[in-house]
Amino acid sequence: MEFEFWGVRGSVAAAGSRTSRYGGNTTCLEVDTPDGVFIFDAGTGIRGLGGRLQDRGIAQCRLFFTHIHWDHIQGLPFFTPMYDPDFKVELYSVPQVTGARALEETLRAQMNAPTFPVPWDYLQAQRSFHDIPEDGAEFDETRIEWCELTHPNGVVAFRIESGSHCIVFATDVEHPSEGADPRLVAFSRNADVLIYDAQYTPEEYATRKNFGHSTWEVGIEVANKAGVEQLFLTHHDPSHDDIFLDELQSTVERARPGTLLTHEGLRVRL
Numbered sequence: 001m002e003f004e005f006w007g008v009r010g011s012v013a014a015a016g017s018r019t020s021r022y023g024g025n026t027t028c029l030e031v032d033t034p035d036g037v038f039i040f041d042a043g044t045g046i047r048g049l050g051g052r053l054q055d056r057g058i059a060q061c062r063l064f065f066t067h068i069h070w071d072h073i074q075g076l077p078f079f080t081p082m083y084d085p086d087f088k089v090e091l092y093s094v095p096q097v098t099g100a101r102a103l104e105e106t107l108r109a110q111m112n113a114p115t116f117p118v119p120w121d122y123l124q125a126q127r128s129f130h131d132i133p134e135d136g137a138e139f140d141e142t143r144i145e146w147c148e149l150t151h152p153n154g155v156v157a158f159r160i161e162s163g164s165h166c167i168v169f170a171t172d173v174e175h176p177s178e179g180a181d182p183r184l185v186a187f188s189r190n191a192d193v194l195i196y197d198a199q200y201t202p203e204e205y206a207t208r209k210n211f212g213h214s215t216w217e218v219g220i221e222v223a224n225k226a227g228v229e230q231l232f233l234t235h236h237d238p239s240h241d242d243i244f245l246d247e248l249q250s251t252v253e254r255a256r257p258g259t260l261l262t263h264e265g266l267r268v269r270l
Ligand SMILES: [Zn+2]
Pocket: 010, 011, 027, 069, 071, 072, 172, 235
């Protein structure tokens, strides 16, 4: 199993020279297993991934949505495989958690005139929509489970298992006032990797309660309680530039050696 970060920014894309090393694109994670390419969220980072998939001659993918806030769907109209009639994409979500409006309705609405020039029905790729069952989705050698967590309008974390390896992707989550969310601790048990929302520093979080995001401190608490091998911190605040994140990287390395702040292009093989 391999995974690569194509977008690590939270809330809104933050392009520019001050964010160029960690990257300015919003959330998109690629996970490759023997069953093919699995994509988690379609923030602006998915645009670059689309080009890469076409370069690799890949003709299908499965796209999972943690939730349907803008920073997790806005890249889809720029995912060029969507314009290829030979490309097949399966779209997965948990509508009972992430909003009453179905995923297709939301993706269609963001391409409506007069705020976007290309309508949803112009897209040529072969599309199918899937609600993920309560007990998860099973592919030949890949199993994907979900867990509801706390975020405005709802969110799910995903646990991706393939062979003997396991990744938990928990972006856009707010912890309870007492710290680590016990649901996520149980869901992340013994994972190789936990990817966790650390948009705010503990100091910033004090004035941003109920915004739906968490901190590196609580990420470390979850990872320690769950016995996670390596922690990745993501969904960086758009105001956090490269210098700020470098300092934060030093802080988290001291607090839990091996912890990494994600950056665009970071590819990991398990
Ligand atoms: Zn987000």
